[in-house]
Amino acid sequence: MRIGELAEATGATPRALRHYEQQGLITSARAANGYREYDAGAVVRVRNIRRLLAAGLTLDDVLVFLPCLDGDVTAGPASAVALKVARDRLAVLDARIAAQTELRDRLAAALREAGAEVP
Numbered sequence: 001m002r003i004g005e006l007a008e009a010t011g012a013t014p015r016a017l018r019h020y021e022q023q024g025l026i027t028s029a030r031a032a033n034g035y036r037e038y039d040a041g042a043v044v045r046v047r048n049i050r051r052l053l054a055a056g057l058t059l060d061d062v063l064v065f066l067p068c069l070d071g072d073v074t075a076g077p078a079s080a081v082a083l084k085v086a087r088d089r090l091a092v093l094d095a096r097i098a099a100q101t102e103l104r105d106r107l108a109a110a111l112r113e114a115g116a117e118v119p
Contacts, residue, residue, distance in 0.1 A: 003036045010046040023059050045069045061085050
């Protein structure tokens with residue numbers, strides 16, 4: 001299938017698919033006209049990549065899951081490496097949330113000091 005067909009089947013954009021390929025997460029063959037051609041298994045792989053990204057992982061994090069991207073990534077027991085990646089990413093997200101909450105609290109305090117209403 002061509003890149004547009006893969007994009008439509010997975011909800012990914014062609015640009016994202018090219019990026020996934022550049023990062024080594026998916027592969028394609030080249031037709032005589034230079035178009036990318038993906039096999040049917042790419043649909044499952046891209047859906048799994050998108051599922052992991054939607055869970056908060058980065059593309060670098062997703063690389064750890066390469067061995068299981070062609071199946072149901074949620075079916076089997078998680079590996080120790082996968083759990084470490086997920087825990088590390090959760091810690092990063094928690095730190096970002098804490099920093100944003102602190103900034104919000106400071107801004108709200110400044111607004112209150114200025115006599116403005118704070119939502």
